Amino acid sequence: MREAYHVQLDQLADQLADMCVQVAEAMERATTALLGADLQLAEQVISSDNEIDDARSACEEQAYALLALQAPVATDLRTVLAAIHAAESLERMGDLALHVAKAARRRHPQHVLPEQVSGYFAEMGKVTVRMAQKAEQVIRSKDVDSARALEDDDDEVDDLHRHLFTVLMDKEWPHGVATAVDVTLLGRFYERFADHAVSVARRVVFMVTGKMPGSDNDDVDV
């Protein structure tokens, strides 16, 4: 049984790693669509979201099979449950990329973002995509130190997000309320994407060490 358990667990880890690749790509495309008012790319992200949902279902099925057939206990049990939680976070990351793409589509052919803040989103896009890519590596390498490094990336996103709000809240904001509302929600989508990436990495640390690092991640307030 131990060997079958490890084979199945490796398969589950592979599936999670593949989901990381999917959500990294979704967020990369969604950000490019947002910054370039690229309708075709936005549509691609929107129509691919169901593949991420399917991947999550497949992960859950694999986890169920593992639990039902192997009936793991103690750390083995917690490991499988951590994988189920990670799959849920990854699906949510896909949803957040989808929201970014939908914002780009909704305002097309206009740009959603005024020039003044597009740099923040280019940067938040870069860091969040990198986080999803790092999460993939973390799952494949099971390297606890790289998992912890995602927290630094998350701090970077939080900083960008805070600065963005300073710009928004400035009395001189010249782009009107409707644009401010779009920018507010989009900022939150990136920030939540980063939170979920950290959560995935923490679950991996748990899967490797049997200990959950720090308290569970919550979004910062803005």
Add this chain to the structure above:
Amino acid sequence: MREAYHVQLDQLADQLADMCVQVAEAMERATTALLGADLQLAEQVISSDNEIDDARSACEEQAYALLALQAPVATDLRTVLAAIHAAESLERMGDLALHVAKAARRRHPQHVLPEQVSGYFAEMGKVTVRMAQKAEQVIRSKDVDSARALEDDDDEVDDLHRHLFTVLMDKEWPHGVATAVDVTLLGRFYERFADHAVSVARRVVFMVTGKMPGSDNDDVDV
């Protein structure tokens, strides 16, 4: 074993129902704090959030114990996993109430909301608190029809949320960008709270019927 399983499962359902009471109370207080700029009430919500987090941990421990000791399969296994997901949604609902309370605290002694939109929040508060209370009844009664009725409440929240955005996006919005940003985020907190309440109810339908109703709930776009 079957009997022990059912006793433990009943305990788990009781714990989830108690969490519903906690998050309903948190959202009720947070909304009152928001509408009345009541700092003391806001502080109460903020300092009680860790109790909701603890309740979620206790639910997970109970679920782990159930899985480890009873090694359920098939529908029994899925039932326990549904409970773990429901506990996660409930913790998130507590976080969202916390965010509302923190917004009230941040702007104190000022009111966060202009008169023009406070009616929307009073109404969204009423419906979302009712949803959390109904989720409690659904868990205790295992009544599938009342579980499904939460979808209607969610539609009501989505409608209120959409109307709120119409007001915000109106060229005549006289309250400035900073207030619009607050209103945008607060609207989203209520909308997500409602989504999670529906998700909890769907998990209960699954626990009772063994079938997941419809597709998993995602937030509407604004």
